[in-house]
Amino acid sequence: MKHPEVAELMAKLYFDETTAKAVLIRAGYPPHVLPPFGDASSFWTSVIQQMELGLGPADTLPQLIAQTAGTFQGNLEMQAMHAKWTGTEPPATAAPVGVSPDGPCHTLTLVGADLPDEFLQVIRDQLGSETAELLYVSKQQCSVEIPDPGSGAGKLQQQIQEMVETFTAGSKIKVSYAKYKFRPYLYSQLTVFGPDTTPYLLQSVPATTTPEDIAAAIVAQTRATNERSGGPISTVIDAVTDEGPERLDPEKTLHENNVKDKDKMHVGIKAVAGNISPELRLEAQMRMRAQIRRFALGHPAFEIVEYDNEDLPDRITFELEGPGLAPPENLTDFLAGSENISIQDYRALNWAELRPVEINFHRFTMHLREMFPVVAPYVIWRTPVFHPNIWRLPQPGVYPGTVCLGPLMDGYRPDLDFGWLCQLLIDIGTYRNYDVVDAPTYPDPPAALWARTEPGQELIQSIGGPPMRQTTQREDEKPIAPALWLSPLAEHMARGNHGS
16 A cells, blocks of 8 residues: 555545545545445545555545645645645645634535535525635535625525525424634644543534534533532633633634644633522523524624613623614504404405515513523614514513514523523514414515515515515524534544554
8 A cells, every 4th residue: 555644634524424425426436336434434445445456536535635725725735745745835834724713704504414415516506606615524514715795694694594494304404604713624633631521533624613612512522520419610721731721612613712633622611600600601601602602793784882881781782783673654544443453354454555664673682581591682773764574663571672583482401502592683674584374364464465465575575675484483403513523532542453
Protein backbone atom coordinates (compact mmCIF):
# COMPACT_ATOMS: atom_id res chain seq x y z
CA MET A 1 0.00 0.00 0.00
CA LYS A 2 1.53 3.28 -1.16
CA HIS A 3 -0.50 5.74 0.87
CA PRO A 4 -1.35 4.32 4.32
CA GLU A 5 -1.28 7.85 5.77
CA VAL A 6 -4.23 8.79 3.54
CA ALA A 7 -6.28 5.80 4.69
CA GLU A 8 -5.45 6.52 8.33
CA LEU A 9 -6.47 10.17 8.14
CA MET A 10 -9.65 9.48 6.17
CA ALA A 11 -10.67 6.93 8.83
CA LYS A 12 -10.32 9.65 11.47
CA LEU A 13 -12.31 12.23 9.52
CA TYR A 14 -15.00 10.05 7.92
CA PHE A 15 -15.63 7.54 10.66
CA ASP A 16 -19.22 6.56 9.83
CA GLU A 17 -20.55 4.72 6.80
CA THR A 18 -22.87 7.41 5.45
CA THR A 19 -20.37 10.27 5.28
CA ALA A 20 -17.53 7.99 4.11
CA LYS A 21 -19.49 6.68 1.14
CA ALA A 22 -20.96 10.09 0.32
CA VAL A 23 -17.57 11.80 0.03
CA LEU A 24 -16.21 8.95 -2.10
CA ILE A 25 -19.10 9.15 -4.56
CA ARG A 26 -18.69 12.94 -4.85
CA ALA A 27 -14.98 12.40 -5.56
CA GLY A 28 -15.86 10.10 -8.47
CA TYR A 29 -15.45 6.65 -6.89
CA PRO A 30 -17.77 4.09 -8.58
CA PRO A 31 -20.61 3.51 -6.08
CA HIS A 32 -21.30 -0.06 -7.26
CA VAL A 33 -17.87 -1.26 -6.12
CA LEU A 34 -17.81 0.34 -2.67
CA PRO A 35 -16.59 -2.29 -0.17
CA PRO A 36 -18.69 -3.30 2.86
CA PHE A 37 -18.32 -0.99 5.86
CA GLY A 38 -17.27 -2.97 8.92
CA ASP A 39 -15.16 -0.32 10.63
CA ALA A 40 -13.63 2.91 9.37
CA SER A 41 -10.02 1.67 9.37
CA SER A 42 -10.56 -1.46 7.29
CA PHE A 43 -13.00 0.32 4.94
CA TRP A 44 -10.59 3.12 4.07
CA THR A 45 -7.63 0.76 3.77
CA SER A 46 -9.57 -1.25 1.20
CA VAL A 47 -10.75 1.84 -0.69
CA ILE A 48 -7.30 3.47 -0.94
CA GLN A 49 -5.77 0.17 -2.08
CA GLN A 50 -8.38 -0.11 -4.82
CA MET A 51 -7.68 3.47 -5.95
CA GLU A 52 -3.94 2.70 -6.10
CA LEU A 53 -4.74 -0.28 -8.34
CA GLY A 54 -6.55 2.02 -10.76
CA LEU A 55 -10.19 1.52 -9.79
CA GLY A 56 -12.24 4.55 -10.82
CA PRO A 57 -11.09 7.73 -12.61
CA ALA A 58 -7.41 8.55 -12.30
CA ASP A 59 -8.06 11.74 -10.34
CA THR A 60 -10.37 10.18 -7.73
CA LEU A 61 -7.75 10.16 -4.97
CA PRO A 62 -6.61 13.77 -5.57
CA GLN A 63 -10.27 14.82 -5.72
CA LEU A 64 -10.95 13.06 -2.42
CA ILE A 65 -8.03 14.87 -0.77
CA ALA A 66 -9.06 18.24 -2.22
CA GLN A 67 -12.68 17.86 -1.10
CA THR A 68 -11.66 16.78 2.38
CA ALA A 69 -9.26 19.71 2.72
CA GLY A 70 -12.09 22.05 1.79
CA THR A 71 -14.39 20.48 4.36
CA PHE A 72 -11.90 20.22 7.25
CA GLN A 73 -10.31 23.64 6.86
CA GLY A 74 -9.32 23.72 10.53
CA ASN A 75 -7.41 20.41 10.39
CA LEU A 76 -3.70 21.14 9.91
CA GLU A 77 -2.87 17.50 9.17
CA MET A 78 -5.38 17.49 6.33
CA GLN A 79 -4.17 20.84 5.03
CA ALA A 80 -0.55 19.63 5.07
CA MET A 81 -1.52 16.50 3.13
CA HIS A 82 -3.40 18.59 0.56
CA ALA A 83 -0.39 20.90 0.21
CA LYS A 84 1.87 17.90 -0.37
CA TRP A 85 -0.39 16.48 -3.08
CA THR A 86 -0.80 19.82 -4.85
CA GLY A 87 2.78 21.02 -4.43
CA THR A 88 1.74 24.14 -2.54
CA GLU A 89 2.91 25.54 0.78
CA PRO A 90 1.11 24.18 3.88
CA PRO A 91 -0.59 26.69 6.17
CA ALA A 92 1.89 28.53 8.36
CA THR A 93 -0.43 28.98 11.34
CA ALA A 94 -3.33 27.21 12.99
CA ALA A 95 -5.85 29.49 11.34
CA PRO A 96 -8.23 27.50 9.13
CA VAL A 97 -7.38 27.78 5.45
CA GLY A 98 -9.87 29.85 3.49
CA VAL A 99 -11.54 31.23 6.61
CA SER A 100 -12.04 34.98 6.45
CA PRO A 101 -12.64 36.69 9.78
CA ASP A 102 -14.35 39.52 7.90
CA GLY A 103 -16.95 37.34 6.17
CA PRO A 104 -19.80 37.41 5.72
CA CYS A 105 -20.93 33.90 4.81
CA HIS A 106 -24.63 33.22 4.28
CA THR A 107 -25.52 29.59 4.96
CA LEU A 108 -28.37 27.12 4.87
CA THR A 109 -27.82 24.12 7.14
CA LEU A 110 -29.70 20.82 7.14
CA VAL A 111 -29.86 18.83 10.40
CA GLY A 112 -31.47 15.43 10.82
CA ALA A 113 -30.77 13.66 7.51
CA ASP A 114 -27.86 12.46 5.38
CA LEU A 115 -28.83 14.23 2.15
CA PRO A 116 -25.92 16.53 1.21
CA ASP A 117 -26.21 16.09 -2.56
CA GLU A 118 -29.99 16.39 -2.59
CA PHE A 119 -29.84 19.42 -0.26
CA LEU A 120 -27.32 21.19 -2.48
CA GLN A 121 -29.30 20.48 -5.65
CA VAL A 122 -32.57 21.67 -4.10
CA ILE A 123 -30.91 24.93 -3.11
CA ARG A 124 -29.38 25.43 -6.56
CA ASP A 125 -32.68 24.69 -8.24
CA GLN A 126 -34.48 27.14 -5.96
CA LEU A 127 -31.87 29.86 -6.54
CA GLY A 128 -31.78 29.16 -10.27
CA SER A 129 -27.97 29.14 -10.33
CA GLU A 130 -24.95 26.98 -9.49
CA THR A 131 -23.46 29.57 -7.11
CA ALA A 132 -24.36 27.63 -3.95
CA GLU A 133 -21.43 25.59 -2.59
CA LEU A 134 -21.26 22.75 -0.11
CA LEU A 135 -19.32 23.88 2.97
CA TYR A 136 -19.14 20.64 4.93
CA VAL A 137 -20.79 17.25 5.45
CA SER A 138 -21.10 15.48 8.79
CA LYS A 139 -23.35 12.71 10.01
CA GLN A 140 -26.97 13.89 9.62
CA GLN A 141 -25.80 17.44 9.01
CA CYS A 142 -24.50 19.50 6.11
CA SER A 143 -24.15 23.19 5.32
CA VAL A 144 -24.25 25.14 2.05
CA GLU A 145 -23.00 28.65 1.32
CA ILE A 146 -25.47 30.76 -0.65
CA PRO A 147 -25.48 34.30 -2.07
CA ASP A 148 -26.91 36.98 0.23
CA PRO A 149 -30.70 36.31 0.19
CA GLY A 150 -31.48 39.72 1.65
CA SER A 151 -35.01 40.10 3.01
CA GLY A 152 -36.02 36.82 1.34
CA ALA A 153 -34.01 34.65 3.75
CA GLY A 154 -37.03 33.49 5.73
CA LYS A 155 -39.07 32.61 2.68
CA LEU A 156 -36.14 30.78 1.06
CA GLN A 157 -35.53 28.81 4.26
CA GLN A 158 -39.17 27.74 4.41
CA GLN A 159 -39.24 26.73 0.74
CA ILE A 160 -36.06 24.64 1.10
CA GLN A 161 -37.42 23.03 4.28
CA GLU A 162 -40.63 21.96 2.53
CA MET A 163 -38.77 20.62 -0.52
CA VAL A 164 -36.23 18.64 1.51
CA GLU A 165 -39.04 17.11 3.57
CA THR A 166 -40.19 15.32 0.40
CA PHE A 167 -36.96 13.25 0.58
CA THR A 168 -37.25 12.28 4.25
CA ALA A 169 -40.51 10.30 4.46
CA GLY A 170 -41.72 11.78 7.74
CA SER A 171 -38.33 12.09 9.46
CA LYS A 172 -37.77 15.15 11.63
CA ILE A 173 -35.39 17.55 9.87
CA LYS A 174 -34.54 21.19 10.27
CA VAL A 175 -33.28 23.68 7.69
CA SER A 176 -31.89 26.88 9.19
CA TYR A 177 -30.45 30.08 7.74
CA ALA A 178 -27.59 31.95 9.40
CA LYS A 179 -25.07 34.63 8.51
CA TYR A 180 -21.56 34.18 9.89
CA LYS A 181 -18.48 36.38 9.87
CA PHE A 182 -16.40 33.41 8.72
CA ARG A 183 -16.70 30.49 6.35
CA PRO A 184 -18.05 27.52 8.39
CA TYR A 185 -15.91 24.38 8.52
CA LEU A 186 -15.49 21.20 10.59
CA TYR A 187 -13.16 20.25 13.41
CA SER A 188 -12.08 16.65 12.87
CA GLN A 189 -12.25 15.97 16.60
CA LEU A 190 -12.41 17.62 20.01
CA THR A 191 -11.97 16.04 23.43
CA VAL A 192 -14.33 17.23 26.16
CA PHE A 193 -14.16 16.21 29.81
CA GLY A 194 -17.50 16.00 31.57
CA PRO A 195 -18.24 17.27 35.10
CA ASP A 196 -17.34 13.83 36.45
CA THR A 197 -14.02 13.98 34.46
CA THR A 198 -15.18 11.36 31.94
CA PRO A 199 -13.51 12.23 28.59
CA TYR A 200 -15.68 12.29 25.46
CA LEU A 201 -14.56 12.37 21.85
CA LEU A 202 -16.55 14.65 19.53
CA GLN A 203 -15.96 14.10 15.82
CA SER A 204 -16.80 16.22 12.77
CA VAL A 205 -17.87 19.21 14.87
CA PRO A 206 -19.06 22.35 12.97
CA ALA A 207 -17.08 25.46 13.92
CA THR A 208 -20.44 27.25 14.24
CA THR A 209 -21.27 25.14 17.31
CA THR A 210 -21.28 27.05 20.60
CA PRO A 211 -19.73 25.89 23.90
CA GLU A 212 -23.25 25.99 25.29
CA ASP A 213 -24.37 23.37 22.75
CA ILE A 214 -21.43 21.14 23.67
CA ALA A 215 -22.03 21.52 27.40
CA ALA A 216 -25.69 20.56 26.95
CA ALA A 217 -24.73 17.43 24.97
CA ILE A 218 -22.13 16.40 27.55
CA VAL A 219 -24.44 16.96 30.52
CA ALA A 220 -27.12 14.87 28.82
CA GLN A 221 -24.58 12.03 28.60
CA THR A 222 -23.22 12.42 32.13
CA ARG A 223 -25.31 10.31 34.47
CA ALA A 224 -23.61 11.68 37.57
CA THR A 225 -24.67 15.23 36.67
CA ASN A 226 -28.27 14.31 35.93
CA GLU A 227 -28.63 12.40 39.19
CA ARG A 228 -26.97 15.02 41.35
CA SER A 229 -29.23 16.08 44.22
CA GLY A 230 -30.80 19.48 43.68
CA GLY A 231 -32.04 18.86 40.15
CA PRO A 232 -30.70 20.46 36.96
CA ILE A 233 -27.55 22.56 37.31
CA SER A 234 -25.77 25.32 35.40
CA THR A 235 -22.49 24.64 33.69
CA VAL A 236 -19.40 26.45 32.44
CA ILE A 237 -16.96 25.26 29.80
CA ASP A 238 -13.23 25.95 29.70
CA ALA A 239 -10.53 25.36 27.11
CA VAL A 240 -7.69 23.26 28.49
CA THR A 241 -4.42 25.04 27.64
CA ASP A 242 -0.79 24.78 28.72
CA GLU A 243 -1.26 27.98 30.75
CA GLY A 244 -4.33 26.63 32.52
CA PRO A 245 -8.10 26.75 31.90
CA GLU A 246 -9.55 29.56 29.79
CA ARG A 247 -13.27 30.30 30.13
CA LEU A 248 -15.15 30.14 26.81
CA ASP A 249 -17.99 32.48 25.94
CA PRO A 250 -21.02 30.16 25.81
CA GLU A 251 -22.85 32.37 23.31
CA LYS A 252 -20.09 32.62 20.69
CA THR A 253 -19.14 29.96 18.18
CA LEU A 254 -16.14 27.70 18.70
CA HIS A 255 -14.38 29.58 15.88
CA GLU A 256 -15.02 32.91 17.60
CA ASN A 257 -13.68 31.40 20.83
CA ASN A 258 -10.44 30.59 18.95
CA VAL A 259 -10.87 26.85 19.48
CA LYS A 260 -8.49 24.81 17.30
CA ASP A 261 -8.82 21.33 15.85
CA LYS A 262 -8.11 18.56 18.43
CA ASP A 263 -8.34 20.98 21.36
CA LYS A 264 -9.45 19.82 24.79
CA MET A 265 -12.24 21.35 26.86
CA HIS A 266 -13.77 20.77 30.26
CA VAL A 267 -17.42 21.13 31.28
CA GLY A 268 -17.76 22.14 34.93
CA ILE A 269 -20.58 22.65 37.37
CA LYS A 270 -21.56 26.20 38.18
CA ALA A 271 -22.48 26.20 41.84
CA VAL A 272 -25.74 27.95 42.72
CA ALA A 273 -26.94 28.35 46.28
CA GLY A 274 -30.50 27.63 47.32
CA ASN A 275 -33.03 24.86 47.08
CA ILE A 276 -34.23 23.02 44.01
CA SER A 277 -36.76 25.55 42.78
CA PRO A 278 -34.46 28.64 42.68
CA GLU A 279 -31.68 26.59 41.09
CA LEU A 280 -34.00 25.26 38.42
CA ARG A 281 -35.32 28.73 37.62
CA LEU A 282 -31.84 30.29 37.59
CA GLU A 283 -30.50 27.70 35.16
CA ALA A 284 -33.54 28.13 32.91
CA GLN A 285 -33.28 31.94 32.95
CA MET A 286 -29.60 31.84 32.01
CA ARG A 287 -30.25 29.32 29.23
CA MET A 288 -33.14 31.43 27.91
CA ARG A 289 -31.06 34.62 27.95
CA ALA A 290 -28.12 32.97 26.17
CA GLN A 291 -30.30 31.42 23.47
CA ILE A 292 -32.16 34.69 22.80
CA ARG A 293 -28.94 36.74 22.69
CA ARG A 294 -27.32 34.30 20.31
CA PHE A 295 -30.37 34.42 18.07
CA ALA A 296 -30.44 38.23 18.10
CA LEU A 297 -26.77 38.41 17.09
CA GLY A 298 -27.55 36.54 13.89
CA HIS A 299 -30.75 38.43 13.03
CA PRO A 300 -30.19 42.21 12.71
CA ALA A 301 -33.89 42.95 12.19
CA PHE A 302 -34.67 41.37 15.59
CA GLU A 303 -33.51 43.48 18.53
CA ILE A 304 -33.60 43.13 22.32
CA VAL A 305 -34.54 46.62 23.53
CA GLU A 306 -35.31 46.19 27.23
CA TYR A 307 -34.73 43.85 30.19
CA ASP A 308 -36.26 44.20 33.62
CA ASN A 309 -33.01 42.58 34.88
CA GLU A 310 -30.20 42.04 32.37
CA ASP A 311 -28.53 39.25 34.39
CA LEU A 312 -31.66 37.26 35.31
CA PRO A 313 -34.54 38.63 33.25
CA ASP A 314 -38.19 37.94 33.96
CA ARG A 315 -39.34 40.29 31.21
CA ILE A 316 -37.70 40.99 27.85
CA THR A 317 -38.99 43.40 25.20
CA PHE A 318 -38.13 43.02 21.54
CA GLU A 319 -38.48 45.11 18.40
CA LEU A 320 -38.72 43.65 14.92
CA GLU A 321 -38.47 45.22 11.49
CA GLY A 322 -40.50 43.26 8.99
CA PRO A 323 -43.78 43.27 7.07
CA GLY A 324 -47.00 42.73 8.97
CA LEU A 325 -50.59 43.88 9.28
CA ALA A 326 -52.43 46.19 11.68
CA PRO A 327 -56.25 46.32 12.13
CA PRO A 328 -58.22 47.81 9.22
CA GLU A 329 -59.32 51.40 9.69
CA ASN A 330 -62.88 50.38 8.79
CA LEU A 331 -63.02 47.46 11.24
CA THR A 332 -65.20 49.18 13.86
CA ASP A 333 -67.76 50.34 11.31
CA PHE A 334 -67.72 46.95 9.60
CA LEU A 335 -68.49 45.11 12.86
CA ALA A 336 -71.17 47.53 14.03
CA GLY A 337 -74.24 45.50 15.06
CA SER A 338 -72.58 42.13 14.52
CA GLU A 339 -72.71 41.30 18.26
CA ASN A 340 -76.41 40.49 17.90
CA ILE A 341 -76.23 38.03 14.98
CA SER A 342 -75.70 34.26 14.94
CA ILE A 343 -72.30 32.63 14.46
CA GLN A 344 -73.35 31.43 11.01
CA ASP A 345 -74.41 34.95 9.96
CA TYR A 346 -71.23 36.39 11.48
CA ARG A 347 -69.07 34.08 9.41
CA ALA A 348 -71.12 34.88 6.31
CA LEU A 349 -70.25 38.60 6.47
CA ASN A 350 -68.32 39.97 3.50
CA TRP A 351 -64.89 39.87 5.18
CA ALA A 352 -63.19 40.67 1.88
CA GLU A 353 -64.27 44.29 2.40
CA LEU A 354 -61.70 44.71 5.19
CA ARG A 355 -58.42 46.43 4.29
CA PRO A 356 -55.75 45.76 6.95
CA VAL A 357 -53.01 48.37 7.26
CA GLU A 358 -49.56 47.28 6.12
CA ILE A 359 -46.83 47.90 8.74
CA ASN A 360 -43.10 47.27 9.02
CA PHE A 361 -42.45 47.56 12.76
CA HIS A 362 -43.38 45.33 15.71
CA ARG A 363 -42.81 45.52 19.46
CA PHE A 364 -43.60 42.65 21.82
CA THR A 365 -42.67 41.47 25.31
CA MET A 366 -42.04 38.02 26.76
CA HIS A 367 -42.95 37.49 30.43
CA LEU A 368 -41.78 34.64 32.67
CA ARG A 369 -44.31 33.37 35.17
CA GLU A 370 -43.40 32.62 38.79
CA MET A 371 -43.30 28.86 38.13
CA PHE A 372 -41.05 29.12 35.05
CA PRO A 373 -39.66 26.83 33.60
CA VAL A 374 -42.34 24.41 34.79
CA VAL A 375 -44.98 26.80 33.45
CA ALA A 376 -44.65 28.42 30.01
CA PRO A 377 -43.87 32.12 29.53
CA TYR A 378 -46.32 34.29 27.63
CA VAL A 379 -45.81 36.90 24.89
CA ILE A 380 -47.76 40.16 24.52
CA TRP A 381 -47.77 42.10 21.23
CA ARG A 382 -47.46 45.81 22.10
CA THR A 383 -47.90 47.39 18.66
CA PRO A 384 -51.22 47.19 16.75
CA VAL A 385 -51.55 43.81 15.07
CA PHE A 386 -54.16 42.02 12.98
CA HIS A 387 -53.37 38.31 13.05
CA PRO A 388 -55.58 35.21 13.38
CA ASN A 389 -53.46 33.81 16.23
CA ILE A 390 -53.05 36.89 18.41
CA TRP A 391 -55.79 38.00 20.81
CA ARG A 392 -56.52 41.57 19.76
CA LEU A 393 -59.28 42.13 22.35
CA PRO A 394 -59.34 41.23 26.08
CA GLN A 395 -60.78 37.84 26.99
CA PRO A 396 -61.33 36.21 30.40
CA GLY A 397 -57.87 35.31 31.68
CA VAL A 398 -56.14 36.59 28.53
CA TYR A 399 -54.31 39.89 28.02
CA PRO A 400 -54.94 41.79 24.77
CA GLY A 401 -52.09 41.05 22.38
CA THR A 402 -51.35 37.58 23.80
CA VAL A 403 -49.83 35.26 21.20
CA CYS A 404 -51.60 31.92 20.78
CA LEU A 405 -48.72 29.58 19.95
CA GLY A 406 -48.50 25.83 20.63
CA PRO A 407 -45.05 25.94 22.29
CA LEU A 408 -46.41 28.51 24.78
CA MET A 409 -49.60 26.60 25.50
CA ASP A 410 -50.45 22.88 25.38
CA GLY A 411 -47.26 22.11 23.44
CA TYR A 412 -44.93 23.74 25.97
CA ARG A 413 -41.86 21.84 27.16
CA PRO A 414 -39.46 23.04 29.89
CA ASP A 415 -36.50 22.45 27.54
CA LEU A 416 -37.92 24.87 24.94
CA ASP A 417 -35.24 26.37 22.69
CA PHE A 418 -35.80 30.13 22.94
CA GLY A 419 -33.85 30.87 19.77
CA TRP A 420 -36.34 28.65 17.98
CA LEU A 421 -39.18 30.47 19.77
CA CYS A 422 -37.82 33.85 18.62
CA GLN A 423 -37.94 32.66 15.02
CA LEU A 424 -41.54 31.52 15.50
CA LEU A 425 -42.46 34.95 16.87
CA ILE A 426 -40.85 36.60 13.85
CA ASP A 427 -42.81 34.26 11.61
CA ILE A 428 -46.04 35.10 13.44
CA GLY A 429 -45.55 38.87 13.18
CA THR A 430 -44.56 38.74 9.50
CA TYR A 431 -47.34 36.30 8.52
CA ARG A 432 -44.92 33.47 7.70
CA ASN A 433 -46.87 31.50 10.28
CA TYR A 434 -50.63 31.68 10.67
CA ASP A 435 -53.39 29.14 11.18
CA VAL A 436 -56.84 29.74 9.69
CA VAL A 437 -58.19 26.20 9.35
CA ASP A 438 -61.86 25.89 10.21
CA ALA A 439 -62.33 25.93 13.97
CA PRO A 440 -65.08 26.88 16.45
CA THR A 441 -63.12 29.93 17.63
CA TYR A 442 -60.02 31.94 16.78
CA PRO A 443 -57.98 34.31 18.97
CA ASP A 444 -58.94 37.06 16.51
CA PRO A 445 -62.00 35.94 14.48
CA PRO A 446 -62.09 38.94 12.09
CA ALA A 447 -58.42 38.42 11.21
CA ALA A 448 -58.93 34.70 10.64
CA LEU A 449 -62.07 35.08 8.55
CA TRP A 450 -60.51 37.87 6.47
CA ALA A 451 -57.35 35.79 5.91
CA ARG A 452 -59.45 33.02 4.37
CA THR A 453 -60.78 35.35 1.65
CA GLU A 454 -59.19 35.75 -1.77
CA PRO A 455 -58.15 39.40 -1.13
CA GLY A 456 -56.78 38.27 2.22
CA GLN A 457 -54.65 35.59 0.64
CA GLU A 458 -53.43 37.99 -2.03
CA LEU A 459 -52.30 40.57 0.54
CA ILE A 460 -50.67 37.97 2.82
CA GLN A 461 -48.69 36.50 -0.05
CA SER A 462 -47.73 39.96 -1.32
CA ILE A 463 -45.90 40.63 1.99
CA GLY A 464 -44.11 37.29 1.85
CA GLY A 465 -46.51 34.98 3.66
CA PRO A 466 -47.27 31.47 2.42
CA PRO A 467 -50.64 30.36 1.03
CA MET A 468 -53.24 29.19 3.53
CA ARG A 469 -52.57 25.62 4.61
CA GLN A 470 -55.30 23.05 4.26
CA THR A 471 -54.40 21.23 7.47
CA THR A 472 -53.32 22.44 10.88
CA GLN A 473 -49.55 22.62 11.16
CA ARG A 474 -48.72 22.32 14.84
CA GLU A 475 -45.48 23.96 15.88
CA ASP A 476 -45.20 22.25 19.24
CA GLU A 477 -42.66 19.66 18.21
CA LYS A 478 -39.41 19.80 20.11
CA PRO A 479 -36.81 21.63 17.99
CA ILE A 480 -34.03 19.52 16.55
CA ALA A 481 -30.78 20.02 18.42
CA PRO A 482 -27.44 20.52 16.65
CA ALA A 483 -26.04 17.18 15.48
CA LEU A 484 -23.15 16.47 17.87
CA TRP A 485 -21.73 12.96 17.65
CA LEU A 486 -19.90 12.06 20.83
CA SER A 487 -18.80 8.91 22.58
CA PRO A 488 -16.81 8.17 25.73
CA LEU A 489 -13.15 8.30 24.76
CA ALA A 490 -12.53 4.93 26.41
CA GLU A 491 -15.12 3.29 24.12
CA HIS A 492 -13.54 4.90 21.06
CA MET A 493 -10.09 3.65 22.05
CA ALA A 494 -11.46 0.17 22.68
CA ARG A 495 -13.04 0.08 19.22
CA GLY A 496 -9.76 1.23 17.70
CA ASN A 497 -7.77 -1.47 19.45
CA HIS A 498 -10.31 -4.08 18.42
CA GLY A 499 -10.10 -3.03 14.78
CA SER A 500 -6.30 -3.02 14.67
